[in-house]
Amino acid sequence: MNATQILLSQPWVERLGWTLVHFLWQGSLIAGLYAAIRRCLPRTSSPHARYLLACLTLSAMMAAPLITWSRLRPDEPVASPAYRIRNTPPPAPSALSTNLPESVRATISDVPPGHFLQWVVMIWLIGTTAFWVRLAGGWVVAARMQSILVRPASAEWQQLLRRLGARIGLSRPVRLLVSGLVQVPTVVGWLRPVILMPAGALGGLSAEDVEVLLVHELAHIRRHDYLVNLLQGIAEALLFYHPAVWWVSGHIRAERELCCDDVAVAVSGDAFNYARALAELESCRPAHLNAVVAANGGSLADRIGRLLGQSRPPARSGLGTIVVISALLVIVSYGLFGQSSAGPAFQVASVKRNTASGPRPMGIRPQPGGRLTTTNAPLLLLILNAYAVQPFQVVGGPSWVNTEGYDIEAKPEGETSRKEMWLMLQTLLADRFKLALHRETRELPVYALTPDKSGFKPAPVKEGGCVSVGRDAPPPPPGSVPCGTVIIAMTSTGVRMQGGKVPMAEFVRILAMALGRPVVDKTQVTVEFDVDLDITPDDTMAGLPGAGGPRDPGGPRIATDPNRPTIFAALQEQLGLKLASAKGPVEVLVIDHVERPSAN
Numbered sequence: 001m002n003a004t005q006i007l008l009s010q011p012w013v014e015r016l017g018w019t020l021v022h023f024l025w026q027g028s029l030i031a032g033l034y035a036a037i038r039r040c041l042p043r044t045s046s047p048h049a050r051y052l053l054a055c056l057t058l059s060a061m062m063a064a065p066l067i068t069w070s071r072l073r074p075d076e077p078v079a080s081p082a083y084r085i086r087n088t089p090p091p092a093p094s095a096l097s098t099n100l101p102e103s104v105r106a107t108i109s110d111v112p113p114g115h116f117l118q119w120v121v122m123i124w125l126i127g128t129t130a131f132w133v134r135l136a137g138g139w140v141v142a143a144r145m146q147s148i149l150v151r152p153a154s155a156e157w158q159q160l161l162r163r164l165g166a167r168i169g170l171s172r173p174v175r176l177l178v179s180g181l182v183q184v185p186t187v188v189g190w191l192r193p194v195i196l197m198p199a200g201a202l203g204g205l206s207a208e209d210v211e212v213l214l215v216h217e218l219a220h221i222r223r224h225d226y227l228v229n230l231l232q233g234i235a236e237a238l239l240f241y242h243p244a245v246w247w248v249s250g251h252i253r254a255e256r257e258l259c260c261d262d263v264a265v266a267v268s269g270d271a272f273n274y275a276r277a278l279a280e281l282e283s284c285r286p287a288h289l290n291a292v293v294a295a296n297g298g299s300l301a302d303r304i305g306r307l308l309g310q311s312r313p314p315a316r317s318g319l320g321t322i323v324v325i326s327a328l329l330v331i332v333s334y335g336l337f338g339q340s341s342a343g344p345a346f347q348v349a350s351v352k353r354n355t356a357s358g359p360r361p362m363g364i365r366p367q368p369g370g371r372l373t374t375t376n377a378p379l380l381l382l383i384l385n386a387y388a389v390q391p392f393q394v395v396g397g398p399s400w401v402n403t404e405g406y407d408i409e410a411k412p413e414g415e416t417s418r419k420e421m422w423l424m425l426q427t428l429l430a431d432r433f434k435l436a437l438h439r440e441t442r443e444l445p446v447y448a449l450t451p452d453k454s455g456f457k458p459a460p461v462k463e464g465g466c467v468s469v470g471r472d473a474p475p476p477p478p479g480s481v482p483c484g485t486v487i488i489a490m491t492s493t494g495v496r497m498q499g500g501k502v503p504m505a506e507f508v509r510i511l512a513m514a515l516g517r518p519v520v521d522k523t524q525v526t527v528e529f530d531v532d533l534d535i536t537p538d539d540t541m542a543g544l545p546g547a548g549g550p551r552d553p554g555g556p557r558i559a560t561d562p563n564r565p566t567i568f569a570a571l572q573e574q575l576g577l578k579l580a581s582a583k584g585p586v587e588v589l590v591i592d593h594v595e596r597p598s599a600n
Contacts, residue, residue, distance in 0.1 A: 017117030019068045020124050023242060026064040030057060031244035047258035054251040055228070061245055062235050124241065131237035138233070142188045145196060149180035153197065157210075161195070164215050167267055170222045176214075185217050190226045209277035212268045219263035225256050261303055275307040344420050345427040346372075347413040351597045354405040362405060370416030372425060376405030379433060379594070386425040389589060390512055391543055392444070397591035406597070436593040446518040446584040449508060449577055451525075457576040458529030465530065466500025486510040486531050488544070493561040494536040495544065501528045511579075514567070516543030518586050523577065533574060536564040 034057040038050065152158075153176040161176050172193065179186075179196040186196045195217045201210060220226065232249050239245040265271045278300060354376040364385055365373045374382070379401040383394055412424060429435040466483035481487075485506050486499035497510070504525045512519040537544060571577045 013121050014117055015069065015072045016124075017120045018072060019065050020120055020241075021117070022068050023061075023065050023239065026068070027061055027239065027242040027244045030060050030064065031248065033057075034248060047255045047262065051252065051255035051259055054248055054255060057248050058232065058235055058245070058252065061239060061242075061248070065239070127240050128237055131240050135233045135237055145179065145181055145186075145188055146177065146194050150177040150196065152176070153178055160211065161214060161218070164211065164267070165218050165222075168215065168218055168222055168263060170218055172221065174218065174221060185213050187217050187220045187226055190224065190230070193221045193226065195221075205277070205280060208268075208273060209280065212264050212274045212277050215267045216260045216264040219260035220256075222263075223256070223259065225260075228252070228256070257303060258306065261307060265307065271307045271309075275304045278304055278307075344412075344416075344423045345431070346410040346424045349410040349428055349432070350408065351428075351432050352407045353596075354407050366418060366421060369414075370412040370418070370421040370424070372408060372410040372421055374406065374408040376407065378402045378405055379429070379435075382406075382408075382425065382429060383435075383589070386422050386429060387589060388422070390509075390518070392512070392516055392518060393586065393588045395440075395442075395588045395590045397594055400596070401591070401594065404596075432597040434593060434595040435591070437589045438592055439587060440590055441585050441587050443583055444518060444586045444588075446520050446582050446586065447511075447515060447579040448520050448522050448582045449511070449579055450522045452572050452576050452578045454576050456523060456525055457574075458525075458527070459532060459574070461501055461528060461530055481530075484528075488514060490544075491534075494534065494564050495541070497531055497533040497535070499531045502531050503528050507531065511567075513543050514541050515579075516541070518584065519579070520582070520584055529575075531575075533567070533570045534564055535567045535570045536561045538566050541567060 034053065038053060041050065041053075153161075157176055161174060165171070165174060175192075175194045177194055177196050178199055180199045182196045182198055184198065185201070188194050188196060195214065197210075201213075205213075232252060236245060236249055261274070264274050268274055356376070362376045362378075362381070363374070364377050364381065365375075367373060379397075380391065380394060381402075383389070383401075384391060408428075410424070410428060412421070416424075466481040468483050481498055481500045483501045484499075484503065486497050486502055488510065489496045489498070495514075497514070499507075499510075504521055504523060507529075508519045508521045565573060568579055571579065
């Protein structure tokens with residue numbers, strides 16, 4: 001596995017992928033609200049008001065992914081759950097996330113992440129890395145500009161700079177350097193700001209023109225525009241894929257220039273002279289500095305026209321293009337959710353209530369090719385098979401989920417695997433039973449399985465004494481001993497548990513199913529062993545049909561034999577293991593909503 005595969009296999013990739021995808025519609029919504037508020041502002045509104053509105057909008061865009069990321073944060077139980085829900089969550093409308101409000105949960109957590117989330121994260125990492133390199137390059141260039149081809153301005157200009165700073169309320173020391181690199185006055189730095197003047201500006205422009213241009217740059221320093229511009233660069237690097245971010249960021253740069261123009265006019269008292277000074281400067285800006293300098297943005301012609309009070313044709317703001325692109329992004333986002341939430345489904349499915357009287361056999365029979373047949377199967381039994389969970393991992397729901405049986409005949413479109421068949425059953429339950437679930441980790445009573453004082457004493461494995469079984473393999477012949485699992489058989493005198501080459505994890509799973517309670521393995525046993533236990537059931541074996549457990553619908557009871565040991569005694573006598581009551585975290589499925597199925 002290469003480094004990229006290792007990176008994309010990390011658990012946070014799915015969380016980050018959903019965060020990025022959700023910003024498609026979040027950014028479009030925020031931009032739409034911004035456009036509506038901006039349109040409602042009076043025509044006489046100040047550039048400062050529009051600047052603050054744009055800054056707040058960009059801040060909201062930055063906050064939206066952070067909020068989404070935090071709300072997608074998984075639960076952190078006190079300890080790792082002894083039992084987890086192993087297979088994929090159900091398709092819509094079921095939701096398996098407890099960290100989001102209900103309106104968002106049904107969109108995000110119903111579906112497996114899919115490979116497309118890995119592609120989303122990979123593309124985002126490549127793009128944001130490129131923009132970070134560009135941003136860092138701008139910082140390096142800006143730092144070098146203070147020491148390459150520069151010389152201090154004369155003392156007279158330094159004194160003038162201090163006086164102008166005092167007039168606009170700027171108390172911070174600012175250096176004035178003459179640079180052979182810049183073409184326009186440029187502010188570099190935030191903690192120790194420097195104004196770089198073009199080499200020919202101090203001699204080629206009149207003193208009045210230079211003075212008013214310096215006021216404009218000092219206004220940038222007083223307003224901390226250099227810092228704001230750095231934060232803009234960070235926002236653009238992280239959210240580069242959304243055009244609304246660039247649209248709002250462009251408004252910030254344009255409005256900040258107008259704000260500083262107003263300061264320069266207020267100090268000079270002559271808008272015409274300031275407009276003339278701007279016109280004498282070259283309007284071109286060095287492109288490689290756009291990410292770091294404090295004064296970039298806006299159209300020079302528009303700025304001059306505004307200062308002179310001349311009405312110009314409204315420039316194309318790009319709002320129409322942004323609306324179209326944002327709408328496409330929302331459609332793509334919806335399509336991703338819609339595609340993912342579809343889930344595999346049976347082509348044809350018949351669900352009927354079993355209304356036969358008298359003893360009714362109960363069972364689920366997977367057929368070759370992915371077909372599924374059930375007879376008198378309660379909804380609880382269907383959930384247990386669809387999600388590969390134990391009865392104690394299903395919480396809530398009305399009483400009929402375990403008392404009403406259903407006959408189901410379901411067929412996929414083509415040949416499919418057993419795993420896909422169970423996913424199709426999830427879809428069927430959500431569609432026909434309107435089943436909605438969510439996942440929780442709860443502190444529940446458990447059994448701790450440990451060696452007793454004499455130590456673990458397993459039955460030796462008999463070579464050839466078992467037959468291979470599996471989830472996709474046919475059931476073993478009657479009377480045979482399965483390899484790797486344990487078969488529980490009801491006999492005339494009680495219960496028999498039998499299996500060959502059984503790993504401890506599988507034995508613990510079967511014990512939990514029989515006991516109707518989680519079993520935590522604390523044996524540290526790593527070897528496989530054979531199991532052959534003849535026991536008499538008691539009220540502790542609440543997970544077996546006929547044992548009278550909380551989910552037992554009633555009917556014939558399991559036969560008992562007082563001469564046979566209970567499961568507790570059999571474990572200790574024959575395997576050297578003991579069960580002790582305790583409490584521990586268990587992951588459960590909580591039934592939020594369920595309905596009786598509609599007619600076919």
